[in-house]
Amino acid sequence: MKRLAVIFFALAAMLLCGCEAGEVQRRIVVHALGIDPLGDGYEVSYQVFSGGTSSEQGGPVDASESTVITLLAQGRTLYETEESLRLQTGKEVFMGDVELIVLSDGLKDADITEFLRYFRRADVYLGVNVVFCRGSAGELIGQKLNQGSATAILLKGVVETAIDRGRACSSRIIEISNSLVEGSSAAAIPVLSLEKEGGESEDSTVSDVTLGVFGSLLITKDGFAGEIGEDEAMGIRLLRGDVKELSVEVGTEKGIAALELKNMKIKRKISLENGAPLLKLRIDGIYELRSSPEGLKESDAVNAAEKQLLALCAKAFEALQKTRCDFIELGKLLEKYEPEYAEAQNEDFGRAIEELTVSVEASLKKY
């Protein structure tokens, strides 16, 4: 009896779970998504692995440039485009390996929460970044660039480096989703742009198109709320207190100096002053002078860098006042430290942003 039971459960375990090589062949592994508006619906570019002998036989997937292709599908909803891809290829669509999602800036007024819901249902990892791009997302994906073909890995690398270097805000699915829950809170979503370099290249094998993150779009749950540049995005990261490293170039009378700021610690404190919120920011960090023009004193370069940090915060504050969108977590700060004032705002922190004053102190020490 015991042996019979063991055989039964062992067979059940083997037959009712797992997948064989054939199942891998019947799946299409999506690595990046590009979504463009098309009439009342969407055109979605799926960057997929075209498969190699190894992956066809159930072996490891080869993600190199030569095995990546882009497939197009259209539909009124994202579910319909997925179904269209399924019908085109005769395979199940697997989204668990998606590395980046690119939305055309033509979709900045669309309901982002609908996309987020779809990504959740489609099993996309919730740590994946969502970015906008100038022009067509379909054209961007797979584009020949200076850096190589715009594979998902390359695009993801460009976006993540910009985020790590403090030049854009992190825009993971979970972060955007959490930002769009409350009244005036906003997500600053990075914008990928293709820039054509000036001058003709003599070598036809080298592309003159380069890619980078050069700004962000502010999105609230009610839709598009404004656009900010790289400096404002850096300022937002400072005001949010979530930047660890930053490289700054400061202009002085004697020329441009470059400093690398590390181990940055930002303390935020909110209080009410004459009934209006006051955000006090204290930025501490260590610096490494990378380059300095001749004759420039190190202390002058450091002073200039500290002033630059204040200027970046001022730019972000200006954008905050202009858009009245809470992209610095002001609402959460007030709810935690000034709950009575926060409650009186009734989840709309537009008035609090209008009344807000910010005071910033920066102090840099030698590495």
Next chain:
Amino acid sequence: MPAEKKISAGQLMLMLFLARIMHTMIFRASHSASGAAMMLGLLCSTAVEAVLAIPAVWYFSAGGSDPIREISGKYSTAVRLLYSGYFAVIAGGTVALFAEFLSSEFSNVAPPAAAIILLILAAAYCACLGIEGLARAATVVFWMFVLLFGLMAAVNEGGFDWLNLRPFTAEDAGSFSDYFFESLSSGWWLPMFCVLAGHLKKGAVGAAYGYLVLKLLILETLLLLVTIVLWRYVDVIGYPIFALGAYAKTDFIERFDAINMLVWAINCTLVVGIYLFICSGSLKKPKPAAILFAIAAAVFGIFEYKNGLRFDQPWFLGFKLAGVALLGVILPSAAAVKLLIKRSSER
């Protein structure tokens, strides 16, 4: 016949803990609450459980071994059937929610009814192996869970946002009371303890209060992590432990879904096995009884799944609470009083 003393206090503590954590695994968050309200609700409900446990714990520490026989004498079979019925319903509800979790979170899985039947069959087999086998398996499954939980927490990609942990305000009173009652109604470890503590070699106090400390520690950690890392997104995913794994990644583990599924399935089998073992004590022949109650649990599980009945619906909350009160507090209190009177008259 008195139960054989076969298991240690640590093993009983882990069995009770696994049953509680199984409930957390498959309990879909249906409303959002601030972290502080839920954490406070859990703390208060645990404090209440600690007080409610006193009669049962005292009874076993004072040398009692079977509170059911103590209180009902020759009618003990009828009272044992009450326990069996209660745990058959809990077992059915557990497998139904597990099947719901499977079908909502994974594509291309076996039909829910097939999953329920297979789980119950495996659990019935575990129940037939007896309390020693279940207790040993509980130790292994507990360490599997701790390893998984620790790994998911350690490699979580989200940063800690302490702003999410807001102070408790009057607005949170509703969420607090909801969570307090939900947590209290999940306290069926009390009736479990009344049946299983009879098998203890020694250490009833350690098993019961060790369980409460362990539960408080792990669930508060989970609630804290969910609040400061995932915040409102946990409402979207629904299952708190699963949500923790959904934002974790390592170089060699891209997704935690499959590992979660493995540990949950094993834990579900073991926990339902423990429930069926409790059920099997009501009839003279334990093995046929386990199979009989397994069939009842499977039928109830399939019925519950098909009709969308859930553990968090008011009738079920009431049923669970009533069971905790009657089988986990009132009956052992009566047994404790009877034992106390007997001891006094002996002196």
